[in-house]
Amino acid sequence: MALIEYLNSVQKIISDSKRVLTEKVDLYSYSFDASFGKYLPDLVVQPKSVQEVAELMKLANRYEIPIYPRGQGTSLSGGPLPVKGGIVLDLSQWDTKLDIDAEDMVAVVSPGVLTADINHAAMEKGFIYPPDPSSSNVSTIGGNLAENSGGPRGLKYGVTKDYVIGLEVVTPEGEIIRTGGRTVKNVTGYDLTKLMVGSEGTLGIITEAILRLYPKPQATRTLMAIFDDIVDSGKAITSILGSGILPSKLEMMDNASIRAVEAYEPLGLPVEAEALILIELDGHPAAIDDEITQVHDVCTAADAKEVKVAQDDKEASGLWKARKLVSPAIVREKPTKISEDATVPRSKIPEMFQRLKEIKERYEIDLVVFGHAGDGNLHPNIIADKRNQEEMRRVEQAVEEIFKAAIELGGTLSGEHGIGTLKAPFMEMELGEVGLDMMKRIKQSWDPKNILNPGKIFAEPGQKLVLTDD
Amino acid sequence: MTKAELAYEETVDCVQCGYCLPACPTYLTMEKETHSPRGRINLVKMAAEGKITYSELEGPINLCLGCRACEVVCPTNVQYGTILESAKEVLRENQKRTSTFQAFIFENVLPNQTYMLAARASLSVYQQFGMQKIARATKALQWLPENVRSFESILPKTDKRTRRKKYSPEQEPIFKVGFFTGCVMDVMFSEINKKSIKLLQAAGCEVTVIKEQTCCGALQNHAGESNITKELARKNIAAFEKYDFDYIVNSIGGCGAMLVEYDRLFTDEEDWKKRAHEFVRKTVDISVILTQLKLPFQKEISKVVTYQPSCHLSNVQKRVEEPVNLLTSIPGIQYIPLPHKELCCGSAGIYNIVNYDASMQILDKKMGHVNQLTLRPEIMVATNPGCHLQLKLGVVREGLGEQMKVVHLVELLAEACALESDAKI
Known part of the structure; x- marks a missing residue:
């Protein structure tokens, strides 16, 4: 009625x-x-x-x-x-505003603007909008703000929240407020801007955002290093970052993903290698020419079996192709892809790999690991068939184990995908009872009637992880 | 005859990532998920699970262009074409034949040479005797529905259709080519077929046009008439396999796409599948052959040219580079790429007639992209007769009739090679 x-x-x-x-x-x-x-x-x-x-x-x-x-x-x-x-x-059809203000170095956008379009518009004026979730050609900025999305460039440039300085928000009670503004520095009161970003649409509806822009890097260089031992690749990553070089992207693929890609489209990748890393540097051409040589030497010193440096953009996109093909390659056998984003501190990457290997064996699941190794945001992907209920139960158990492992190693449930319905049952495990209660209190005071995106972040009593559609 | 079934297994392959949304012309113009590839796949799945009815599924399926741009961007290789065709087939089977006229055209007129000849005859009589002028001047066609009327003014001048014979090059032939004429093409755009043959001949091919060939079946297949499609495919396969051709060549993006998927029609008939496979192996678009050979260019074409690819040439036949390479090889040409050229123009077989308003919205978007070009193209190139007509209509709608010409790639190449079609062909 x-x-x-x-x-x-x-x-x-x-x-x-x-x-x-x-x-x-x-x-x-x-x-x-x-x-x-x-x-x-x-x-x-x-x-x-x-x-x-x-x-x-x-x-x-x-x-x-x-x-x-x-x-x-x-x-x-x-x-x-x-x-x-x-x-x-x-909100996806509301994409009317996309203003680039070169003087203030900000973009002012409507919630339905596509993330990649902001970056394109910024580039025309000599800037970039760095957050680049792999869905940026499809995802709206409103969604990115709600989920605080990351992406490969997170290692050097940070994630969505690092670029938001002002918002227009409709509160759950239908009032319009503005938070922050157009200045980088702003300490007036509580930082409601940052509270809204990543609140998953539970505290307010973002209707406009003011985003910081960065100067566009003049050039990029790409390198691929192949390792027989996954621990060596971890050491190489630590040494590169320890030598004062901050790559714009640092991605890795494990043996299972290398094999899957090679079987899908032969690119000449060594199928016996345990890991490969892809590194992109950006900056002044002279500086990155120097840095790429250093990265090359560090990888060789860390026992890389092979190091390839792209000589031009065409060769670079050839190297990145391996990473791009992972998704289509791994779903060939079974259609369901559970993409996890549990994240660990960088120093714990080798240990996380070991844990993942054990989980894979214990639950007999098809697990491949690829992702943003530079910031500890590995993407363990489980390939399954959601029509197979028995398999899905094992997958659900394995996913729980992955969450536990990440938290035990000092990491987090979610690096960039958000909690939503899926990870709500595990919140207390990471935050503790009081930590979670403080969050609930915030929700309660903002949305006393619990009408804005209910059922997200906070679990219902008895709620469990479910990875099926029914 | 087996009962048509929805391709349920294929819908399960969709991980609903949404990467197809920005590639879908109807999602962009209709602005809702219901008219996106991901939305349609989900609805087919829902229909298969009995959660929605076939009649509820009908709208979203009928408004799909079938351009298959979504397949190209899909990161998990979902077979959208198979899902769409299964839905069309099931809907066709479950629906009372509301459009007996359409069924009559598909089953009898298109594959029948006599009917098509009659159609051509009436079309040329209409044009040659100045009736078109009279009709246009007196607005005698006002009583026609707008969708048919719109196309009346842009119909090409028809000519005698291609005669059945063999055309040999001056030297020993490099390739022996069987030429696929296509039914609509042969009536509406017979000039283009003639020029295609001349070009192939000039590039060193021996070209044979065989009488036994028939309609490719694409329009029937898009309407869910899979049995008629299979019958036509069998006829074409049987016709061409009797000859020793290196290639079976066509200049029609849409027909070519149907021809290269003949093997998919016969999933449960081993013998026909094998024969179809051989047919598919030999079938190529004319741009593929011509890029492999040397064209005898005679003159410069000093024009600004843009190109709107045929979706079925790009997305199904996967020939993206070849037409552009040919185009840019023409002496004197200034090629400017059309932004968003991977978006369909809205022609899509008979979509622009049955879904006229939806098609015009897509066309207006396309023409908006043409208007974005900093340099106005004098020529817009097409590689499929449907697109050709639609783009012509787009040019007229924008009031650019005097400034922009729409031609088939073959026509431009023939002009640069100074190959006029003459009475001999």
Whole structure:
């Protein structure tokens, strides 16, 4: 009943009926993201102004109907899933503002702007927007802000939160506030900007963001080093970073991913090698020419079996191809890919590798490891078939073990994918009872009726990890 | 005859990452997940699981262009084409034949040379006797629905269709080529077929046009008529395998895509699968052969040229470089790449007639990209008759009729080689 009244009121707020979706096929189309689970919303609304969002939020408050902000649904943790029914707020079509201010070195953007488009627009004026999640051609900045996304460049440049200096937010009660501003320095009161970033849409709806830009590096160089022993590759990584060089990207692939890629498309990778690392340096051409030689020498000293330095951009993209092909290569045998992002301190990378190997054997799962080795954000990927229930139970147990291992080694549940529905049951393990309670108190004071993205971050009593859609 | 089934297993391969969204023209114009590849795959899955009905599935499936740009960007190789075709087939089977006219065209007119000849005859009579002018001047065609009317004004001048015979080069032939004419192409754009043959001949090929060939079956297949498609495929395979051709060549992006997927039609018929495989192995777009050979360019074409690739040539036949390499090899040409050229123009077989409004939205987006170019192209190149007509319409809609010409790649090459089609062909 409340919903019908609400629908009438929604139609008054959103004059364009095309932006209010009620048909079954539409509801099914917004029932999922890139993680697991399917939940039908009652309604999908596509707002395009802060006034529309504020009015919708006020109505939701009056009728106590849950609201779930959503970008383009690339979340790997269940962020936008409408787990308790209600309204999905599709913000992906609101991409009207993308202003680059060269003088202040900031970008001011609407929530639906694609992350890669911000970087492209910045580059035209001689800047970059560094956060580069691998989905940046698809993901919206609103989603990146909600999840505090990272990416390969995180090692040198940090993650989304390091670039956000101001926000416009609609509160769960439908008020419009502004946090931070256009200055790098700003210590006026609590840092609500940083609180909002990574809050997974549970505290407010971001309707505009002011993002810092960096000067565009003049050049890049790429190097690939191949190791017979995975521990040697870990040592090489530590030595490179210890020698005062900060690569813009430092990615690694384990033996299973090398084999998968070679079987998928022969690139001439050595299938017996235990690990390979790919390094990209950026900066002044003279400086990185010097640094690439140093990196080469460090890798050789760490017993690299082979070191290849790309001589031009074409050779560089040839080397990166190996990394790009990992995803299509590993899903050839079985379709379900569980991409984990548990992260450990850099010094614990070799130990984490050992733990992953044990988990792989204990639960007899197909596990490959590739990812952002430079910042300890390894991506152990489990390949399975979600139709095989017995296998999925083993996978669920293995995933739990991975979380435990990461936390025991002083790391974290999630480096960049977010908690969402998927990792909620493990929050207390990392934060402790009081730590988690402090977070719940924040949520309670911001959203007393618990209508903004309910069911995320905080587990329901008895909630367990589930990696199936049913 | 087995009952059509949704390709459920293939839908499970989709990890729902969403990388296909920015590549999908209908997601960009219709602005909702329901009309995206990921959304459609999910809906096919939901229909297979009985969560939505076939009639609910119909809208999103019918509004898919079938351009298959999503397959190219998919990081996990989901077979979208197979999923789409299965859905069309199931929908076709479950729907009462609402459009008997369409069924009649698919089953009888396109594959039938007599009907097509009659169509050509009426088209040329209409044009030659000035009826087109009269009709246009008096707006006699106003009573036609807008979708048909729009195309009336841009129909090409038809000519005598290709005669069945062998065309030999001056020297010992480098390749023996069987030329695939295509049914619509042979009527609407017979000039292009003639020029294709001349080019192949000039580049050193012996070209044979065999009578036994028939329609490729693409339009039928896109409408879910898999049995008719298979029948046509069998006819073509049987026709061409009787000859000793090195290659089976066509100049039609869309037909070529159907031809190179003939083997996928016969998953459970070993013998036909094998024969289809051999047919597929020999089938190539004309741009592939011509890039391997030397073209006798005679004159410079000092024009600014852009190119809108045929989706089926790029995404299904996977020929992206060849047409561009040929284009840029023409002396005097200034080639400027069209931004977002990987997005479909909205032609998509008969999509622009049955889904006219949706198609025009996509076309307007395409023309918006043309207008973004800092230098205005004098020529826009196409590699498929459907795109050719659609782009012509786009040029007219933008009021650029006088400034921008739409031509097939073959026409431009023939001009640069000073090959006029003459009565001999």
